[in-house]
Amino acid sequence: MSQAYKGFYFKVSPLQPGTEILIAQLGEIGFESFVETENGLEAFILSSEFQLDQLEDIQILNSEDFKIEFTSEDIEQVNWNSEWEKNFSPILVAEKCQVRAPFHPKLDTEFDIVIEPKMSFGTGHHATTHMMIQHILNENWNQKSVLDMGCGTGVLAILTAMKGAKPVEAIDIDNWCYLNTLENIERNNCTEISVHEGDVGLLKDKNFDVIIANINRNILLNDMGDYCEALNKNGALFLSGFYKDDLPVILEACKKLALKYESHLEREDWVAVKFVK
Numbered sequence: 001m002s003q004a005y006k007g008f009y010f011k012v013s014p015l016q017p018g019t020e021i022l023i024a025q026l027g028e029i030g031f032e033s034f035v036e037t038e039n040g041l042e043a044f045i046l047s048s049e050f051q052l053d054q055l056e057d058i059q060i061l062n063s064e065d066f067k068i069e070f071t072s073e074d075i076e077q078v079n080w081n082s083e084w085e086k087n088f089s090p091i092l093v094a095e096k097c098q099v100r101a102p103f104h105p106k107l108d109t110e111f112d113i114v115i116e117p118k119m120s121f122g123t124g125h126h127a128t129t130h131m132m133i134q135h136i137l138n139e140n141w142n143q144k145s146v147l148d149m150g151c152g153t154g155v156l157a158i159l160t161a162m163k164g165a166k167p168v169e170a171i172d173i174d175n176w177c178y179l180n181t182l183e184n185i186e187r188n189n190c191t192e193i194s195v196h197e198g199d200v201g202l203l204k205d206k207n208f209d210v211i212i213a214n215i216n217r218n219i220l221l222n223d224m225g226d227y228c229e230a231l232n233k234n235g236a237l238f239l240s241g242f243y244k245d246d247l248p249v250i251l252e253a254c255k256k257l258a259l260k261y262e263s264h265l266e267r268e269d270w271v272a273v274k275f276v277k
Contacts, residue, residue: 004047010070012040017243017269018066022058024216029054032176040068047074091125093133099155102187111137111162114187115153116180128214128240131265131272132156135238136212141165147208147230149223150215150241154181154195157212161190165210168193171202199223203230210236214272217242221253228257231277236262240272247271 008031012018019041023034030049035042055061061068090100090107097111106112129152136156142164148157151170161168170181170193178197185193196202200223211227213220220239231237237259239250244266251261254275264273 005044005075006047006050006072007075008043008045008070008072010040010043010068013067015040018060018068021060021066022068025058025060029057044075089125091130093130094137096137097133097159099133111159113155113158113162115155115184116187127267127270128272129155131267131270132212132214132238132240133159134265135272135274136160136163139163139210139236141210144209145207145232147171147203147206147211149200149211149213149227150219151181151195152177152214154184154193156214157181157193158185158188158190160210160212161185161193162188166192169206169208170195171198173197173199200226203227206230207232208235210238212238214238214240217246217250220250224253224257228259228277233277235277237275237277238272239275240270242271244269244271247273 010022012022019036022041023043026034026043031043031045033044060066090098090104092098092107092109096109097113098107098109099113099115100106102114102116133156136159141160144165146157146160146165146168148154148160148168148170151157151172154170157168157170168190170185172178172181175197178195181195185191185195203226207230209232211231213223213227220241227237237254242250247264250273254261259275259277262274262276264271
């Protein structure tokens, strides 16, 4: 059954980080799918979920640092699979891991992950996901218990399982991400991964050797104490979803929790950091 959507077409200047900020803020009010363009962004939301006054909550639209213009239209039917096929290209990380859609040809790589992204975050194209994949490729995961917090498509949980992690849990507060992760773990024969819909409250009385959280700065700062409590001694915490300029704030918060900084990666002004408890 088709559902009616509203499509918004934004022209953004400067393009970066304007587009990234706009995606984050639109996502917070219910926008489900995004396609980056040469001059901005296409964004889509269910018509039944949209109220015009919601745009007043989008701070970047009122920022003097960015010039943003947009138009909108009602869309009766959207073939999301077709949209992704037009805009989703395979990626290769460190010549070891390919992330591709089912319709892409398989390369001769050590790890081949097939993702049907739909409306979930985490195809590997975004700098933060790409760096987290790099971190995972550089680590030994054999027999380690892992949590992928804010799992999106489940791509990070899937890669850790492929590298021998066990058991692996994936959590996302978004129902679409929860369902999409279930589909993707089955597609990649990683059905031993357990997937849960919810937030940090699900971590009570649970412990992990490694926690991965690729979310955003504010959620990380709010939930970091819970991550630390759920992390085993000498366990590793991998954080991303924030800009390089936010790194000092993240470092200070982790220091207060006695988490030791070990290393970080940088890509397109984003960072991914490893801490050890």
